[in-house]
Amino acid sequence: MANEKVTSNDVARLAGVSQSAVSRYFTPGTSVSKKTAEKIRAAAEELGYRPNVLARSLITGRSRIIGLVVAYLENYFYPEVVERLSKALQDQGYHVLVFISSIASENVDQITQEILDYQVDGIVLASANMSSELAARCHASGVPIVLFNRLQDDERLSAVTSDNRGGGRQLAELLVSLGHRRCGYIAGFEGASTQRDREKGFREGLEAAGLALFAREVGNFRYEEAQAAARRMFAGSERPDAVFVCNDHMAFAVMDVLRFELGLRVPDDVSVVGFDDVPPARWPAYDLTTIRQNVDHMVAETVATLMQSIKEGEGTARRITLDGALVLRGSTRAKAQTGETR
């Protein structure tokens, strides 16, 4: 009922050694003699002693906590990130303190302040962007920051992303090669770099084939808004024959509208492509052609960046861009036919 906090002093007393000896026993990289080590081990075991990480942090200046800011887990790309990142950091002896930022995301600065209050050793921003003022403060405090799946102008911030622009271009080339000429685009949240880069690449790919966007709507990365966007895009008589939706999550919404509200067949009437390759993309109900973001690889680079910055102090920012692989599935028509579709 009451708390029976066991401290290193209790262990020391029972083992008949000093508190420092106990501390040394539990600190990797230090040495104690076989004899006292055994005494300490036994005493610690008997009392159920484990070092207090918080008190340790106070001395070492390292909390072994990484702050993770993420906006919405509704897009199933992020749960995967949370899981993999958390596991990868656990393997390094770190743990993840989660902060959910409202999508409004104007409170990201406030949230990041709260994170800093915990003396985290690093921060991963997997959602909205932070003010460069705050970035400066983190830099001043020596807390490394890694942007995950987004970029920001501030040159001092490290970032890990996929090649969104290249991915967008690949998708454009694919649709063009399949004979599509009326390609629509459903955008994510306009403030996001992923959105901008994917759209830019897609437009470039179309232009290379002498085409321009046939239609464009905004879905803000939300399922419901993407549904509405799809309804608007297909309201007129001149419909697109292919749609690139800025991420898989919204692509599911678009496919659902096309099939179940408008009675269109995918891919026979309209091809749909997405971005991310979240698990449902390979479920037969959607079977979505998309660009795979290699989460494991992204996580590994993120952890490596963090560990390096923590150990050696943050040198110059690392900006890592990983290639995404085109995954061909059933939401795009098969190659063969290549003529006009009108």
Place this chain on the structure above:
Amino acid sequence: MANEKVTSNDVARLAGVSQSAVSRYFTPGTSVSKKTAEKIRAAAEELGYRPNVLARSLITGRSRIIGLVVAYLENYFYPEVVERLSKALQDQGYHVLVFISSIASENVDQITQEILDYQVDGIVLASANMSSELAARCHASGVPIVLFNRLQDDERLSAVTSDNRGGGRQLAELLVSLGHRRCGYIAGFEGASTQRDREKGFREGLEAAGLALFAREVGNFRYEEAQAAARRMFAGSERPDAVFVCNDHMAFAVMDVLRFELGLRVPDDVSVVGFDDVPPARWPAYDLTTIRQNVDHMVAETVATLMQSIKEGEGTARRITLDGALVLRGSTRAKAQTGETR
């Protein structure tokens, strides 16, 4: 670049007051005069001072950290839990330290040890179960534990669950009322209380109508294993005409197999029902009849239990069971027809 840690002493010096005054200014419930408050505010602002939560914890014995253990975020019920729980706790000034336990889950004890090292004020177990030995240790340390969406024999553990048994029974009654007589069941991980309770309720519901399970397979809460289970269940010539899948996540897998591998129509050939009401359940591609677990309600009760235990010390364990609502959708046939289907 180097870290310029600002402490309460720095602020005190600049403001021309004592360190205690600064501490008091930042501690709710204490009082300082208008005049010094203003001096401190100004000095703190100038230096960018914020109290060190970790140092504070050392004194107060409260870290304002809640440990959350979760096994797999692949089932989209849990991302929702993480998001809502984290938000709700943020509102209370607490934050969530995430621990991912392998599904093997024999390392839950080890993980919980790591959690305790962080001096957490409470623990939420949203996945596997812990040994009662460890539960005893937590109890001894005065760290409250809440089981989320699962039960365990140990009477000292608080738990928040839905009425899984009642939900299972409701689904049985629904299927029976729709005229189904050959009801199959696809189980989750056998060690989970949710699995056991849902199956028990389902069987009871069938028995009340003089029926027994027509078929049973195990999917272990995994998409792929659920697919395999569905294939086995529908391999013979005597097929079920309805299936209760222990959670939505697996139900999607089952529907995909039925429709896209076996060419069966849902609900015309087979009715499918699930449990949880995760977001994809209401997407038109699945449109799944299910039992809704009210995550917000569950989270609220979890937070309330934690806060009470933290404040007043854990009294007797609270075991809260919330009703789940039946959500009728298109994966079950419409009422009308009530006769034999054979």
Place this chain on the structure above:
DNA sequence: ACCCATTTTGCATACGTATGAAAGGCATTG
């Protein structure tokens, strides 16, 4: 102007640990 009640302030200490410096132990070497 004085006194008492109340609020505000500072001093000192404690929380649980890590770590540099000093002291002790032991064996090896000349």
Place this chain on the structure above:
DNA sequence: CAATGCCTTTCATACGTATGCAAAATGGGT
């Protein structure tokens, strides 16, 4: 046997904050 060196151990202190206690200051009432 004394001297030297290395490995262990202890001592003392620091990390950044909260808080009981005593001292000081404030304010109100007569």
